[in-house]
Amino acid sequence: MFAAEFEPLFSDNRRRDPRAPVSFDSAAEEPGGLARTLCKVIDLSRHGARLSTYSALRRGMAIWLTLPGIGPVGADVMWADDFAAGCRFHAPLDPDVFEALTGRGGHIAAH
Numbered sequence: 001m002f003a004a005e006f007e008p009l010f011s012d013n014r015r016r017d018p019r020a021p022v023s024f025d026s027a028a029e030e031p032g033g034l035a036r037t038l039c040k041v042i043d044l045s046r047h048g049a050r051l052s053t054y055s056a057l058r059r060g061m062a063i064w065l066t067l068p069g070i071g072p073v074g075a076d077v078m079w080a081d082d083f084a085a086g087c088r089f090h091a092p093l094d095p096d097v098f099e100a101l102t103g104r105g106g107h108i109a110a111h
Contacts, residue, residue: 019043020102028053028063046098048075048088057085070097
């Protein structure tokens with residue numbers, strides 16, 4: 001008989017901030033408007049988001065991710081797999097904006 005301990009290769013402990021489950025429609029657009037795809041943001045942190053996309057994104061591409069109430073946010077695609085992707089924002093979201101987007105309070109003024 002043999003026993004082994006399992007330790008996952010990746011852990012959420014490496015995240016700067018916890019992610020919150022969300023569900024809102026968005027769009028990801030390459031700078032310069034060369035390509036645009038509709039997507040759904042399925043989780044969010046102050047530093048990034050996970051997307052469900054209708055067109056495949058590529059790892060390493062820069063995008064403008066349109067967030068409700070605040071508009072386009074610059075981000076880099078850190079990973080992409082079929083029709084899912086993870087992106088890191090160029091600048092962290094303001095804490096009040098994050099709270100409003102995740103339904104934890106606050107209100108985003110329309111621009």
